Amino acid sequence: MKHGGKCFFSVLLLPLLLMLPVISISLKQSMKQSTEILLRTQRAQLEDPKTHLRDWIPSKHSPCDWVGITCDYQTHEVISIDLSEFELSGTFPSSFCQIPTLQNLTLADNYFHGGISSNDMTPCFKLRHLNISDNLFDGVLPEFEPQFGNLRLLDFSQNNFSGEIPRSFGRFPKLQVLRLFSNGLNGTIPGFLGDLSELVAFEIAYNPFAPGSLPVELGNMTKLENFWLPVSNLVGVIPESFGNLVALRNLDLSDNDLEGRIPDSIGGLRSVEQIELYNNWLSGELPESLGKLSNLRNFDASQNNLTGKLPESFLGLQLVSLGLNDNNLEGEVPEIIASNTRLVQLKLFKNKFSGSLPKDLGRNSDLEDFDVSGNRFVGELPSFLCYRKKLSKANVFNNRFSGNVSAALGDCSSLTYVRIFNNELEGEIPVGLWSLSNLTLFELRNNRFQGAIPSTISNARSLTQLLISNNQFSGKLPLEICGLVDLSVADLSRNQLSGELPACMTGMKKLAKLDLQENKFSGRIPSKVSSWRDLTELNLSVNRFVGEIPNELGRLPVLNYLDLSENLLSGKIPTELANLKLNKFNLSGNNLAGRIPSGFDNNIYLSSLVGNPNLCSPDLKPFTPCPKTKTTSWFLIVVILGLIALLVLSFFWFCKSKTKTIGRKVKLSWKLTSFHRVSFNEEEIFASLTDDNLIGVGGSGKVYRAKLKTGQTVAVKKLWGISVKPEAERVFQSEVGTLGSIRHINIVKLLFSCAGDDFRVLVYEYMENGSLGDLLHGEKGGVLLDWRKRFTVAIGAAQGLAYLHHDCTPPIVHRDVKSNNILLDEEFCPCVSDFGLAKTLRREGGEGDNIMSCVAGSYGYIAPEYAYTSKVTEKSDVYSFGVVLMELVTGKRPIDSSFGENKDIVKWVADAAVATQENGDGDRSSSLRHLMDTRMKPSSADYEEMEKILNLALLCTSAFPLNRPSMRRVVELLKDQSAVSFSSMPLSK
Template structure:
């Protein structure tokens, strides 16, 4: 290469911004072939390739590089190249074989390519902000093999002229807001195609029969579109296919028999459709890694050859309307790892050979009509860790070996016809976190071996026939969150453990006796307490009034004595009926409970003393009331701020004795504990001694926005109840004032604790993990348990609050939105959220769903591991923590088998075990912040990953399902 070509490179480089100094060796002091990113011919020394991938380069598209006449490869991906790319800019590049601009900041229409581009083999413009239709010149590349345009903002329909790219092996157009239109017939002309990705592309109409011409196709993904009609019989022509993904469409009709001919198929996903008819035996044996036929409208049989193919690994056909029996030899000829046939109308027995080859990991078959026994062979399935077969008619005893599977962490058998005992072999199910077996006919005693399940969080065995006493050792299951044993024949006294995470305790409709333990009032997050319909005696412990209960029921027992003041109101009367020996101090309850006697004869002397004390207290009270009256009158006259009247609107969500007057008087400067974009927060100690936090929202110019945030906060927190969601106690509003009263969080926010903003010591790793799991549980509740689902939209450390025990509570719901359409998006008019936490697709499309929160939470996880803030000047220009972490890992060969300690918070002195956990949390954070929403896990899955119930690397391979 001549010196003038070196000058060309230096001139083009001068137009770029190389903040990291990666190209500092581009000088005349060394040979250009030794420069970073330059590859030369070994003999002629002509420049063949310029590869600036992930170099931190910014600036306009450097067309000057293409003036190097020998250049055949130009790779500029994963940088910050910005601006537009015009036809003129590209013209000098017509000799290129490969042009890679993936993941930059390019905008405007796709450029037209001049006819001189006859040698281009690879063109990657994906993950930019290009808009408008695909230009016709994109159909005229004579030798192009790879065309990637996914994740842009392209419009128009998928053009038929792309069928002219007959040498194409890879076509990726997914994640573009194309106009709704069909997959063109010309797609069948691409007979060399091996990879076709058109998910989230607004495809409509039918799959063209010409798809069967793609005999070399290995990967077909048409998921998340509006495709309808049947799958064409011609699909059997995909003789090389390994993956077919058709989930979340409107496909209807029968599955073609020709699917049975696809002996190379490893993944088949037509999930979330409307398939009906019986499952053909030919379907049950393909060498599949993933099969899903969900939420479409397909019908008929699945081809029989699919039952005998030796490659079947994962079968997923949930959310359809299949009927009939599943082929009984399913799994006999293939290494099935996962089967999900839930939400269909299957009948008959569960195939007995699902784990005959020892590979089964997940069995999901709930909401069908399965009958017969649970196959005993599942007990030999040492790797089985997830079973959900609730809502069927499966009967018989659960085989003893299934109770004791060591890797099982979720076992759900509810609402079947099982009978017999719970086997003592359950002692070896050490990883079990959820045991849900309600609505069966299980009998006998609950074995004490259940106490070996130290990670158990949910135990629901209600509506069975269990008898005897509860094992005393159950009080040692410290991680329990839900204990539901209603509707059994259990006897003895009610046990109480150190259940710091217990939110639900339901022991109703049993034969428990004795007194209600007062220790129940000390359970910190209990919100659901039902002890009704037992034989409990004694008085109602006053300590129960300490609980912040949403469900409370002690009815139908033999309780006696005075109803505690905290429960002596019309709100709780239905929860106490059926206890004829209770009495009340309230005159309004005389029809239900007798009035408690004021005094007994033997206590006359005490009565006289009490009467003197009472009169004294009343006198002092009158003096205090008079003083308070004059104080308020004087203060109101001086400030003009408060005047109670009919314009005040207030709502109480919890049982607290306060009104707006008491709140308002405490909103003073000395009580301010925080201030943010929505208002100021005050620490208020009520007259009752309870400490609360009061947020006074800003008013004035932000009036409409304040009203929206106030309404969102009240509507959201008014209906949600979870131990990891901050509790809204009270709200009030008047002209010029809006206030929200919450439970007080003694340790402030995660931001303050993590970054030591108030002089505190750094959080240790155990607390960081606990906070991460708690916040994830709160978000999972919003996403999966609320109807409709709720998206927070502003997940960040300052909105994760910490109580006195450093338990996490998600707060600040002023930006929250409900997703009223199941699985749908919410379209907003402007970007809301905080810099560094906003998911990339939200910033561009203004569409939010649960995956937007997942991204933000992933950023929080990266902060917890690294100790860095989401946005830090040390990261460099145009970088946030996600970009910084990924760049650091990429610079060390992609992070395979690396020591990640260089990324960890230096304030942490982690043990080897803690370090492994930190690596896991780091990887979960990276998984959550994946650029593509479809590749992020759900928050429910995040909880499992953080707890170590699922392997992160395993989930990475499963993340698109």
């Protein structure tokens, strides 16, 4: 029996053993075929400048060991190709799909480009995963043939695809993940996508879709877990059918133009954990059915038009984050919210809530972010807000809170941000609250607080802003306040503080604003203030300061607001003050005496000088004329002149000898490069680098005006020492590499460069009228008031940028376009300047490829796509130039407090355009005239032109890069404004 069994198994095994050689041969043939396809595709369709695929060589028989290749562990057949983040370029490598066993093809985060046709896609019908995200593909999306029945994941996100979503995208029977976000798709969202019955993730956000409603059919995707559709130009209402999405975990419809009520059917989302509806036009009350969402953790419906009261059942959920700010909600906050054990973030600001806050708020959860500002709350602040020692931000300003601040808040070591201004709070601030080590902003303005500032304030070493004005604080400033080395804004005005200012305050080098007006300070103004290099505003008015005004105030480089009025100051007005570029200047109501310096001896400054009866002026009334000086004897004059001449000759000899010495030393170690024919040398340039010639200080160095022997004037940028500022070398190389090789009338000329062991010097043509930013926003704000000149500046600057983008090979992206980097000559001809951040673009791979490790540019000018991509394109410059156009038309800075909280100039102008459009008057542009710079007196024709330029600026600052015109097109539109139409402007809230 046993013997028979062995024979039986031998009979079974014999055919299998005979088949092994055949299987082995088949596997070898399959592997050989896959290897040939991989190598052929690599040679024909892949560009690999970083040689990531260097081990793809024929000598290695099995590609299973190659980078990016995965094989089945049993059959050793190629099943996956993943080349993400290899910095590859080329067109879509469809040949990979000829590998018959391939299931996954991932090309994400590279530089592949060009269109993809249906024929390119056809060989890939066996794939389960296809991921080509974060590349440079363009054109329309390809159609898919019906045989793509195995596809589970399709990711075309973060490319430049445009047009409609093809009908075939609704015919994937097994598709679970569809990602098309961050493209240029501009059709409508089709209802047939609701046929994707197996879909789990639906992510098509950040596309400039044509305004359209949410298809009702999307409610059929009952297995969907992630519905991500922000910034998609959605209009209309949220369909009731969305209540059928019972598996949904995340619903994000934020940043659209949805309206109407939140449907009651939303209570059917029994699995939902997060709902994001913020920044729409939703109205009506919050539905009671929200209280059924027991799994809901994050809910944000802020920035809508919601009304009514908060449903108690909804507030009883175990929410982690609740955002309802910027609505019209009213009534009291139900007590039940205080029993929530998970609440971390509560944002109810800018509503019409009233009554007292629940007294136990914060007692039962790790509350971190608390903002109820801009309501009508009364009563005391809850004393348990920081009970769990996690509270980071506390914003309660603009309410009617009264009583004292709880002592428990003084033990809240986690606090970083406290704003409780504009209330009716009183009493003393807990000592501990003054000295929290993590606190960066402390704002107590406009209350009834009293008491002294304690010496323990020195422990608040992270503090950057101390705003306690309009209270009843008293006593002296403690010496320990000087320990706040990072303090940039100190507003202690309108209190009862007294005594002398600690001399050590001059060591607070980061001070930008110091406001002590309307107190009882006495003694002298500290004299050694040269370290206040960042100080822009100094207000010591209405105090009891005595003594002379320090000369050093006149040497502070960026001081533009100086008010010392209503004190007991005496002595002369320092002539150095006339060097300041002042927007506000007031010395009135003191005991100043002597001759008014010539810089202030005109009627413009009369109101700033009155109340000083001992001042004199030869012309300015009502001041008395200055007494004439007695005639000095000729002998004394000759002696004085002789001494002066001797000193001049000695100084000249000393400078000449030092220059020769420096020259000999420099010639041994300097590297000089001339880019234009010049008639001067480095010795003459270096002799001009004195404080008298200093015209600017920036992040990379100092800029001097040098008047040369030939009569020519040049601008000299001396970069900070390389050992002090290592990035100075990058700035130097970027400027030389960019400006040394290009020539254009609207690009500043780099004349020559000089590099030494620890210094770098760049010499440019001098631009008489300085920067556009200074002419629009600085002390020269009264110069560029003619619209025609501003319009000429816009065209010239656009031409310079268009040259960089379209006429340079490779193209150059400036990356720091702003009004301060547009310089104007004596004829107001503009030149783009400051190329320290400029980058060249080489889209075919190589060293010029640009993925930025950090955001480059200046605040207020940076394009929004930096939030979700790191690639550099010309469209980021176009956005920044759009901001400059808005500055030219409105006269406003990119960031201005008049825009309102959390708004920049782009949001301000866009909101005005949207509001005007909604008026339905048929001529929405005419209502934008309130945005125009009131300092100009334009004609009717100028107004029409300005309106069109403002429209062009909105096109340039579109949230979607693909919607922005090229700089070449911008130049065309500026020259032919008939092509600019308000009806073509893509507006969004």
